[in-house]
Amino acid sequence: MDLSMISAAIMPLHLRSCLIYRQEKLIFEHYRHKQIKHEPAKINSCTKSFLSALICIALDHGLFPPPDTRLGECIPMLDKEGNDWRKHITIRHLLTMSGGWRWKEFGGINSFPQMTRSQDWVSFALDQPMAYPPGKVMEYNSGSSQILSRLLVQETGGSVASFAETYLFGPLGINDYHWEQDPQGIHTGGFGLSLRPADLLNFGRLYLQQGQWENRQLISSELAVHSVRPAISVTAPWRGYYAWHWWCDSFERDRKPSFEYFYARGYGGQFIYVIPQLETVVVLTDDRRKRERPPVDVFPRLIAPHL
Numbered sequence: 001m002d003l004s005m006i007s008a009a010i011m012p013l014h015l016r017s018c019l020i021y022r023q024e025k026l027i028f029e030h031y032r033h034k035q036i037k038h039e040p041a042k043i044n045s046c047t048k049s050f051l052s053a054l055i056c057i058a059l060d061h062g063l064f065p066p067p068d069t070r071l072g073e074c075i076p077m078l079d080k081e082g083n084d085w086r087k088h089i090t091i092r093h094l095l096t097m098s099g100g101w102r103w104k105e106f107g108g109i110n111s112f113p114q115m116t117r118s119q120d121w122v123s124f125a126l127d128q129p130m131a132y133p134p135g136k137v138m139e140y141n142s143g144s145s146q147i148l149s150r151l152l153v154q155e156t157g158g159s160v161a162s163f164a165e166t167y168l169f170g171p172l173g174i175n176d177y178h179w180e181q182d183p184q185g186i187h188t189g190g191f192g193l194s195l196r197p198a199d200l201l202n203f204g205r206l207y208l209q210q211g212q213w214e215n216r217q218l219i220s221s222e223l224a225v226h227s228v229r230p231a232i233s234v235t236a237p238w239r240g241y242y243a244w245h246w247w248c249d250s251f252e253r254d255r256k257p258s259f260e261y262f263y264a265r266g267y268g269g270q271f272i273y274v275i276p277q278l279e280t281v282v283v284l285t286d287d288r289r290k291r292e293r294p295p296v297d298v299f300p301r302l303i304a305p306h307l
Contacts, residue, residue: 002306003028009302013294015269016041017197019283020303021205031197040177040194041287044266047193048145050168050203052095052245054152054160056211056223057167064155067092074151075126085130091151093134094144095244096231102131103141112142121182122150138232138242142190145245146182149189160187171213172202191266197283200264204272204281207262228262228274251304259307263299273299278307 003020006028010018017036020028031037058064065074071089085100093099103111111128118124125143132139149160156163161179169177177199180192206213211224230241230248240249247265250257264272269286284298295301 001027005306006303009306010298013298014288015294015298016285016287017283019197019201019281021201021281023279026201036197038196040196040199041285042192042194042266042268043200043264043270043285044191044268045142046200046264046266046270046272047188047191048142048245049264049272050164050193051145051148051152051160051189052227053168053203053206053219054164055095055148055244056219056227058152058156058163059223060220061167064152065091067095071147074154075147085133086126089134091148094148095227096135096242097138097141097144097245098135098232099139099141099144100130100132100134100136101125101128101139101141101143103128103139103143105140105142115143115146119183121146122184122186135232138234140235140238145190146186146188150184150186152189153186159185160189168218171216171218172199172206174199174202197285200270200272200283200285201281204264204274204283207274208276208279208281249300251300251307253305258304269294269296269298271299275307280307 010030014032015030016032018028018030019026055064068090071091072087089099105112115121115124125147152160152163174195176196178194180188182188206218207224207228210221211217211219227244228246228248229243231243232241234240234242240247243262246262248262250260252258259275259277261273261275263274269284271284273282282299282303286294
């Protein structure tokens with residue numbers, strides 16, 4: 001690995017942070033200024049991957065319905081929809097963003113902003129018209145994440161944040177965070193979590209180690225591996241595959257795959273890349289305005305070639 005080449009490539013971008021962990025060592029650490037190391041900041045949709053981890057943990061503890069449970073068994077109102085496709089939506093469909101609702105996160109009908117302006121986000125997400133049979137098409141949908149967050153509260157009997165503190169944040173040493181809530185007081189499943197760069201790195205390391213942390217299995221290795229496997233092809237303009245609220249892709253050299261990776265992705269430049277083959281985790285964060293922001297392909301274009 002040529003760290004000097006990576007450093008030369010990313011320094012002009014003025015990223016908020018860039019951390020590279022490889023083979024049990026933090027080998028590269030960059031912050032725009034030294035205070036950033038200690039300051040929690042919004043990770044936007046990377047929150048989805050943390051929610052996925054919490055659902056895996058709840059499944060391990062027998063506190064959450066199996067993935068192929070129909071959503072109508074958990075939310076009876078869905079069974080009143082006659083022959084609507086939504087009767088066949090399962091928890092797995094929510095995790096893979098393939099519930100089948102007509103939803104455009106941004107642009108077009110702007111489903112996400114409409115949801116956040118509504119008085120009941122979960123009801124808004126559930127009430128959207130169907131466009132596809134469940135499981136057929138991946139359509140990026142933060143409403144699905146909010147439904148999952150509501151189910152986690154319903155099934156565990158406590159808040160999402162308190163569950164995270166007990167089973168995930170506490171063991172990982174995450175004690176300085178902020179997590180937004182919807183009008184019903186349910187922590188946001190698709191965005192809204194603020195963490196430090198080191199917290200993102202440790203979360204990536206947890207998955208690199210197949211759910212194990214300091215000789216303790218926080219997530220069963222079976223679910224830690226299964227939840228980041230490609231589950232459904234993504235729709236343009238995305239590339240690769242989607243797993244359980246994680247993205248999956250591969251880095252290609254000379255038109256041949258060089259290594260596969262999975263990653264958490266948040267609006268504005270928040271990323272956690274996990275490359276099992278190379279025993280590597282890469283964290284990128286940013287916080288600048290859109291016109292000043294670096295391109296979204298920093299990892300595949302400027303970092304991956306040097307790994």
